[in-house]
Amino acid sequence: MPKSFMPLAVVCGLMFAVSPILIADAPYESTMGLVQKIFYVHLPSAWMFLLGAIVCGIASVRFLFRGDPRQDRLAWAAAELVVLFGVLTLVTGPLWARKAWGVWWQWDVRLTASLMGWMVAVAYLLLRKYGGPGSDKLAAGLALFGMANVPFIYISVNYWRTIHPTTSVVPTLPTSFGVPLWFSAATFLLLFLLLLRMRVRLEEQRARVDALYLSMDA
Amino acid sequence: MTLLRTLLVVVLACAADGALVLAQQPPPQQQDEFVPIDELPPQDQLPAAPLLVTAYSFVVLALFAYVVSVARRLTTVQRELERLEGDLKRGDSA
Numbered sequence: 001m002p003k004s005f006m007p008l009a010v011v012c013g014l015m016f017a018v019s020p021i022l023i024a025d026a027p028y029e030s031t032m033g034l035v036q037k038i039f040y041v042h043l044p045s046a047w048m049f050l051l052g053a054i055v056c057g058i059a060s061v062r063f064l065f066r067g068d069p070r071q072d073r074l075a076w077a078a079a080e081l082v083v084l085f086g087v088l089t090l091v092t093g094p095l096w097a098r099k100a101w102g103v104w105w106q107w108d109v110r111l112t113a114s115l116m117g118w119m120v121a122v123a124y125l126l127l128r129k130y131g132g133p134g135s136d137k138l139a140a141g142l143a144l145f146g147m148a149n150v151p152f153i154y155i156s157v158n159y160w161r162t163i164h165p166t167t168s169v170v171p172t173l174p175t176s177f178g179v180p181l182w183f184s185a186a187t188f189l190l191l192f193l194l195l196l197r198m199r200v201r202l203e204e205q206r207a208r209v210d211a212l213y214l215s216m217d218a
Numbered sequence: 219m220t221l222l223r224t225l226l227v228v229v230l231a232c233a234a235d236g237a238l239v240l241a242q243q244p245p246p247q248q249q250d251e252f253v254p255i256d257e258l259p260p261q262d263q264l265p266a267a268p269l270l271v272t273a274y275s276f277v278v279l280a281l282f283a284y285v286v287s288v289a290r291r292l293t294t295v296q297r298e299l300e301r302l303e304g305d306l307k308r309g310d311s312a
Contacts, residue, residue: 020274033266034266034267034270035266035269035270037270038269038270038273038274041273041274041277042273045277084280084281084284087280088276088277088280088281091273091276092273092276092277095269095270095272095273095276096269096273098264098269099264099266099269191281195284195285195288198285198288198289198292199288201292202288202291202292202295205292205295205296205299206295208299209295209298209299209302212299212302212303212306213302215306216302216305216306216309
């Protein structure tokens, strides 16, 4: 692990401790009230979900064209984070929607595309675990579909009729709502980077174990 | 016959009067009309706190479980790596 890992992990822990204070101090939204505070974990989770899909897709492209195993390890690590942050998004969203919309789920474009993106990441991991030889390239191809879905998820709310808020909400947020949101987003981003580094390290160590077994057999 | 005519006139007049009264009544309230969520009767309102607590608890527990999972997998692989390197060193020296 790099030397900066532990200090950054401590900073991330402190940021996670401070986040609830900022979120509690943020004013209540006028129409939704208390339940709107789910926004401060739902939106950063969704951003990390999309970021993970982009990282996985780019690393997969580089693996497919250059055959670099480090890119493959990065893609695998990112796919696991897509599943993790996707679960957080797909669980916190309905909990908010139940109160704000009166329903747990709507089969609108953004929600359905997000679920599809999450299922692509799950399929990637299943393929890597049970796919056998050659599954790395197949999974890399699958990751491209996951990445192609990201802009569709993002802009879908602006083009199709939906009850989900549009992309214009965040840029127009008042400071009292914006500060806790951006602080929470920075915390989630740091956590994402630390988890990605940990997960890549796991794959590096596994690759070393495989190399040692091969050298013992030879 | 005159009585019958009179009765018919009275019935028709009453029916016309009834139709006029019905036409003047306001239309019945539509069922799909928008009602702001904070104006719902208390029995129809959902409490927000349990949903908020569930969301935050889930996020914290899921992140914690994932960190523990990666740390455990990393420890297991690290141990296996040290064992293999030890075996290789012993094999070289023997």
